[in-house]
Amino acid sequence: MTAPDTHRAIEAVWRIESARLIAGLTRIVGDVGAAEDLAQDALVAALERWPESGVPDSPGAWLMATAKHRAIDLLRRRALLERKHEQLGYELEAVQEMAVPDLDAAIDDHVGDDLLRLMFTACHPVLSTEARVALTLRLVGGLTTEEIARAFLVPASTVAQRIVRAKRTLAEARVRFEVPRGAELAGRLSSVLEVLYLVFNEGYSATAGDDWMRPALCEDALRLGRILAGLAPEEPEVHGLVALMEIQASRSRARVGPSGEPVLLLDQNRARWDHLLIGRGLEALRRAEELGGAEGPYALQARIAACHARAHTPEETDWKRIAALYDVLAEVAPSPVVALNRAVAIGMAFGPAVGLERVDALTSEPLLRSYHLLPAVRGDLLDKLGRFEEARAEFERAASLTRNARERDLLLQRAAACAGRPVVTGPSRERKAPMSS
Amino acid sequence: MRFMLLVKADKNSEAGVLPDEKLLTDMGKYNDELVKAGVLLAGEGLQPSSKGARVKFSGSKRTVTDGPFSETKELIAGFWLIQVKSKEEAIEWVKRAPNPFPGTESEIEIRQVFEAEDFGPEFTPELREEEERQRAAMAKKR
Secondary structure, eight states, X not given: OOHHHHHHHHHHHHHHHHHHHHHHHHHHXXXXXHHHHHHHHHHHHHHHHHHHHOOOXXXXXXXXXXXXXXXXXXXXXXXXXXXXXXXXXXXHHHHHHHTSSSHHHHHHHHHHHHHHHHHHHHTOTTSOHHHHHHHIIIIISOOOHHHHHHHHTSOHHHHHHHHHHHHHHHHHTTOOSSOOOHHHHHHHHHHHHHHHHHHHHHHHSOSSBSOSOOHHHHHHHHHHHHHHHHHXXXXXXXXXXXXXXXXXXXXXXXXXXXXXXXXXXXGSOGGGSOHHHHHHXXXXXXXXXXXXXXXXXXXXXXXXXXXXXXXXSGGGOOHHHHHHHHHHHHHHSOOHHHHHHHHHHHHHHHOHHHHHHHHHTTTTOGGGTTOTHHHHHHHHHHHHTTOHHHHHHHHHHHHHHOOBHHHHHHHHHHHHHHTTOOOOSSOOSOOOOOSOO | OEEEEEEEOOHHHHTTOOOOHHHHXXXXXXXXXXXXTTOEEEEEXXXXXXXXXXXXXXXXXXXXXXXXXXXXXXXXXXXXXXXXXXXXXXXXXXXXXXXXXXXXXXXXXXXXXOOGGGGOGGGXXXXXXXXXXXXXXXXXXX
């Protein structure tokens, strides 16, 4: 193997092993910051040794052994420095545990628990949302600071700072490395799910930049979701979120046109949907339902996505069922965006006039004031009602509000298509897609 | 990116010999590891070629041949479909797999799956044409 080959192999090993490594080390040394430093040291050691010695047969075990030696040194130094420190007992216990002859087996037994603890720690509520996202991708996803920066279109130094600050916050708040129990669990779990879905959405419909989608982020979020489903198989909403992401990701290929422009749901070539992912999504949804979670917010959204996935043509879409599911979602997880989507579904199920009535009721909603999809949806409904001049103005307004270049082009196209069309009486027969995709 | 990991057949798999308990356990553990890492999309073991068939294409002619097929080493006994970041990561995962035919020499081939972007910009005119054709066909159906 040449040196660059070895480097790529080491990167691959890191991607596979880093989360377990950091998780296992955090249990030993007590905080994620120190654990990540130890893991990074082991990585540096591998980068020095492996190009000459070759990649060992069990690279993960090698990294763990190397990092553990350093962890023991660290604990000894800490014990010397802070003899009276209250954590001493805890740390000594960890050192003793490491004296168990079959160290790797001991570590392996904890791997699942440790990874789950790591996810909960990275998504801890003491951290800002941005910090949770960066820390999760870095510690659990194994992404480099540069990769995270590229994904979110911010300078690498910004991400690096966010991560350093997040680690400090966790240490200062003395956040325990544990899986929350009882009443705390639900809230903490929803924070983890929120972070994963946020990452997914940033990939699925980039809020800014030139690309309509950044598929690598979707893949990372899906991978983390699938990992979480393996770690917490009894939690219905985890499966609900995985189902939602699998079904949405199944449309990735179809929702980008030949020159990178967005293709809306009802215009998509359904033969290009990924039926493997749809099958996985429906399976995950079935699991969520079996666990009694059919009415969880993510499961409900997955059920709505499943209605689209099951329709072989846009005409087959069961809009009445979708509207009914939105009715439930609006009760379980009310939000202006849900209300807007509900209005779209109602418009599709019961006609654009009814839909427009619903949308108009939302125009005074402060949270939607600068949300580009509100005028986009209004424009669409007005277009269907033959009120082209009003529709054009709405599409233009939507275009001025979006930060995504591809989406702006699409909205301006729709505005242009409305311009100069004669006003017709009665609704147009054409069924254009709403803005969801 | 996605990779298909192809397990090459051997005389035992072709004879329909089922894996023993140890191999089943090891494979189960390995599959579990792939699932827990969030990389496994699909995976199946295949019945011997004696239960399969081939359709040979020659111009517009189709000829069906029933299995078994003789060139054992070229046959496939099973596959995994995984989603990873690089070929190296796929290789790392394959190195961790149990030997599919313990005690013998066996092989797992790693092949990358085409993604839409692999076709590059030069493919877009045809793609667009295809899209338009399908749309026209759908419009007619309405």
